[in-house]
Amino acid sequence: MPPAQILQIPNLVSLARILLTPFVGYFLWRGDNQSTLICAGLLVVAAITDFLDGYLARRLGQVTRLGIALDPICDKIFAGVLVVMLVLFRGFPVWLAAAIVGRDLVIVGAGLYLMRGRDIDMPSNLIGKYTFGAIAVLLGSYVIRFDFGITLWTWITVAFLIASCVGYGRVFVIIRRGLTPRPFADRSWFRALRIAAIVVVAVVYFHRLYLFLTG
Numbered sequence: 001m002p003p004a005q006i007l008q009i010p011n012l013v014s015l016a017r018i019l020l021t022p023f024v025g026y027f028l029w030r031g032d033n034q035s036t037l038i039c040a041g042l043l044v045v046a047a048i049t050d051f052l053d054g055y056l057a058r059r060l061g062q063v064t065r066l067g068i069a070l071d072p073i074c075d076k077i078f079a080g081v082l083v084v085m086l087v088l089f090r091g092f093p094v095w096l097a098a099a100i101v102g103r104d105l106v107i108v109g110a111g112l113y114l115m116r117g118r119d120i121d122m123p124s125n126l127i128g129k130y131t132f133g134a135i136a137v138l139l140g141s142y143v144i145r146f147d148f149g150i151t152l153w154t155w156i157t158v159a160f161l162i163a164s165c166v167g168y169g170r171v172f173v174i175i176r177r178g179l180t181p182r183p184f185a186d187r188s189w190f191r192a193l194r195i196a197a198i199v200v201v202a203v204v205y206f207h208r209l210y211l212f213l214t215g
Contacts, residue, residue, distance in 0.1 A: 008057075008060075008062045008064070008067070009056055009060065009062070010052075010053045010054070010056040010057035010060065010062050010067050011053070011064075011066060011067050011070055013049050013052050013053040013056060014049070014053040014067070014070045014071050014074045015070070015074060016049050017046050017049050017050065017074045017075070017077075017078045018074055018077050018078060020042055020045065020046050020078070021077075021078055021081045021082065021085075023042055024039055024042050024043070024046075024082060024085065025081070025085045027039040027042070028085050028086070028088075028089040028090065028143065029085075029089055031089065036143065036144060036145075039143050040140065040143055040144055043136070043139070043140050043143060046078060047136065050071075050075065053067070053071055054071065072128070072132075073108070075132050076104040076107075076108065079100065079104070079132065079135055079136070079139065080100070080101050080104055082139050083097045083100050083101060083139065084097065084101075086139060086142050086143070090142045090143065090145070091142075092139075092142055093154075096154065096157070096158070099158075099161055100135060100157075100161070103161055103164070103165060106165075107128075107168055110168070110172050126186070127160070127163055127164045127167045128164055128167070128168070130160055131157075131160040131161060131163070131164040134153060134156050134157045134160045135157055135160075137149070137153050137205070138150070138153035138154060138156075138157045141153055146208075146209060146212055148205075148208045148209075148212065149205060149208070149209065152201075152204075152205065153205075156201070
């Protein structure tokens with residue numbers, strides 16, 4: 001793998017998420033309203049970089065094995081560090097923090113184990129992306145102390161954590177047997193159902209968030 005790949009723009013954008021973590025921690029520690037607003041802004045920036053790295057990789061023709069691996073690793077590091085900070089400064093449940101961080105450690109460890117002496121790629125799957133999205137909204141709700149969002153997204157996050165563990169476990173077993181996992185077949189009816197569910201949850205969440213911010 002050419003060392004210069006790490007300096008490609010999409011990979012630098014991915015790494016920027018990790019560089020944001022000390023600033024997020026500092027403003028969480030301060031805890032006043034202005035610091036909370038800045039912290040929320042930094043989370044938005046992190047979310048934008050999560051979209052931009054993949055977009056730029058495709059746009060610039062720089063889709064590489066390093067980039068495919070780096071994107072989810074940066075996600076996991078950013079979320080893991082933020083979870084620890086929220087435990088310290090926002091009362092985030094220790095059991096849920098252990099579940100999130102423990103899941104990520106198991107996934108990374110299993111991926112490294114499978115790649116020993118094998119030429120395989122381990123890109124994030126669909127359920128993994130939705131799990132990270134749910135975790136991100138939950139963490140954001142804790143940052144701004146939005147109780148309704150915390151309750152709603154705790155249940156959604158737990159459901160996705162369980163589903164993702166089952167999904168990744170299935171992939172692990174398949175690869176461990178020397179087989180190749182079939183790519184996810186995203187049927188049109190399932191996509192429509194998924195989008196509808198996202199819209200409903202988003203409308204409810206942002207309506208309550210609006211009332212929370214303006215009340």
